[in-house]
Amino acid sequence: MPKHQKSLTVGKAAKIPAKHVEADLMFWRHPTVDDDVNCQSKNNTESITNEQQTLNGAHRVTVQDIRGQESAFTLDRNGFTYVNHEIAELNQVYSPQCMKEIIIPKTEQLVRDMSVDPQSTSTNNSELNRSRTGASRTITFVDRVRCFATDTAQLANNRSPAHSVHSDFSIAGALHQLSTRMPEECRLLTSRVLIINVWRPLKTIQRDPLAVCDWRTVEMKDRITSRIALPSGWTELGRYAFNPRQNWCYLSGQRPNEPLVFTQFDSHRIDEGGFTVPHTAFVDPLYTGFPARESLEIKMFAFV
Template structure:
């Protein structure tokens, strides 16, 4: 696959980074904290194949006795991660497989009750997608994950470069979640989009990095069995490639949304239809910074 030329910053792409960035949502823990901004070099965890050459797998829940949580390793690489703050409009889902949206208000603030999240937050996300994603005419939200950095948290930030879905698992999601219309929907355009936001922004620790999908080769992506107790899905691990271009959105607030496209069936933009992403440790993080909390909502988007 041909990769896009790296984006070169221009004077217009060199904003003055404020030390703080106040959110319209005052339910935060980091207001007034000094926020690392601008480009940074950080270590990212890439895929290293299983030593025995077997097919890579990962258990979502605790693995069966005698089996590892995952059978593949990691390769740590230092990469430059550029800041999109001040140049948000340079990136789109079709061209880069990620996009940003600002000034999004929500009626949900606590994010402690899954039933309320589905009742209040899901419809907000559905409307956001229909209003902002070109071509979208039907949205089916199929799950969400809350991540917290606190000790004992059920899910924590994932510091491993990955993609949530592959072409195989995306089609399986359509069949699983919309079985009555699957045969028709699979003939049209369908996407999986992850809507990511912090819960205690502005984000200071463990920001989320994304790779411009146009700079990621197909051969960089390794299918991994994602083993649930009742079924096996498929995600993609990512091998290091120096041509990959990485970005993050410094100091994300609770009223900002990062859209990550995990799959796109439209072959005209298919090679830009999947975005590797990972949490990372910013070496500039202030000592004692509050750990990041976030929610990601995954949706099938048709049209």
């Protein structure tokens, strides 16, 4: 058995190999006053390239395969979880009507169903009980199909896997999204608001799997904010510096019925950094020549 594999036992089932991967993840460093690259424009490709060259740096890390240990990772403790959830209409993901009327509503229902009482004696929701949002209302504001793209237009539209460590929003970026899209809720902010990303393969993942960082191993000093100027305004996301304490995880051979649910903001955990979980696509050397990855991500506000 290769060094990067370790047997895991799943209940009483036979042992299966956990495929841990030694991968080069692209991290960022804190900008200096001379860098002048902490704000980028989507209209200036050259400045984006220069920023990547200035801030990116590869670090070899062990990405832990949690196949067989999925129940050990919960949304509230680790910031992410994998659940079993089937959508029969997933093959119609490129149909705007199907996306709007079936796929998004079913995904929102998944997140709301994660509000079941974890102390419940019911066995019907055992898969969801271990990670709950407590959400009574969900509103999707982004849905995106990602696939590998060399075309610069597709890259500019964020349609290819993102190969750098990031979170979709900083705290300021998340609050700006909320105030822009739902100004009344942001003004009142009387209830807990989360931003949840549900990331689902459209085919079994081999090439460019997605790694997520256990939030308990992220330190405040690791975070770097990056504001992006857009034609319609601005957004601010999180970049992350390398820290050997970080624990990176993924699910080998992730299937379409095994969505990753992870937190990108929690208004009740701002003092802890906002629960903006870092994530990144990474290269598994065993699968570099395999077909391009296809995945669907749906981001939503979840009101508790």
